[in-house]
Amino acid sequence: MTEPLILKQKQGCIGQITLNRPQKLNALSLPMLAELVATIREYDAATDVRAIVICGQARAFAAGADVGTLAQSGAIALYTSGFSEHWDQIAACQTPIIAAVQGYALGGGLELLMACDIIIAAPDAVFGLPETTLGIIPGAGATQRLTRTLGKSLAMEMVLAGRRLTATEACTQGLVSQITQAGEAVSTAMAVAERIAQAGPLATHMAKAALLASYDMPLTAGIKYERTLSALVAASEDRQAGLSALASKTRPIFHGR
Structure with a gap:
């Protein structure tokens, strides 16, 4: 076999x-x-x-x-x-x-x-x-x-x-x-x-994308791209879960949404 x-x-x-x-x-x-x-x-x-x-x-x-x-x-x-x-x-x-x-x-x-x-x-x-x-x-x-x-x-x-x-x-x-x-x-x-x-999956995906973009983009464009992704992830349920867990001193439960 x-x-x-x-x-x-x-x-x-x-x-x-x-x-x-x-x-x-x-x-x-x-x-x-x-x-x-x-x-x-x-x-x-x-x-x-x-x-x-x-x-x-x-x-x-x-x-x-x-x-x-x-x-x-x-x-x-x-x-x-x-x-x-x-x-x-x-x-x-x-x-x-x-x-x-x-x-x-x-x-x-x-x-x-x-x-x-x-x-x-x-x-x-x-x-x-x-x-x-x-x-x-x-x-x-x-x-x-x-x-x-x-x-x-x-x-x-x-x-x-x-x-x-x-x-x-x-x-x-x-x-x-x-x-x-x-x-x-x-x-x-x-x-x-x-x-x-254990981290937020949306956050890790976006952070990875921003880090990899630094190889290809000029600094100014890369920073704008990072800010765009940072604003986008702020609209996620994961972000709210993370902030709520921080306030209650518990571990956040992320769903990638």
């Missing part, structure tokens, strides 16, 4: 996804990406899922895109296949996504991380972009997202010279938010997801 490429389970308000191709270090094939996107969309559409956690195994989060998939595709076939667009669809998810990284996160695996919102790293996590050593370049957003995250010089060294970052370096440079104790990346990511799940 063929093992599923994606394992999923729901724990309370958190949707957990485990990449399940350990024999290939979770190399991202087209079928695997299709299942991943379908699962993320399923969770994103579920009103009772308020955060998503993605993880791999101890040896690797994902060691890149499947080289076999790339090698068998000509230029036009690859361009029209929608392969790289899977990363865009993950980035478009409204629900906050937390990635828990152990071991290798290389090439397309690192691009998958950068399509997530928060990255939690184990001490042994390794981040890199080896594409130019294969005579290709990143094709799922790395040259754009990495430059915005790390700055020009370090992004250039990683892409052009194949430099890999340790977990400590990645945290220092702002690629990951925190480093856990060994073996605790997933549990820490779940704890972060739980804190997000």
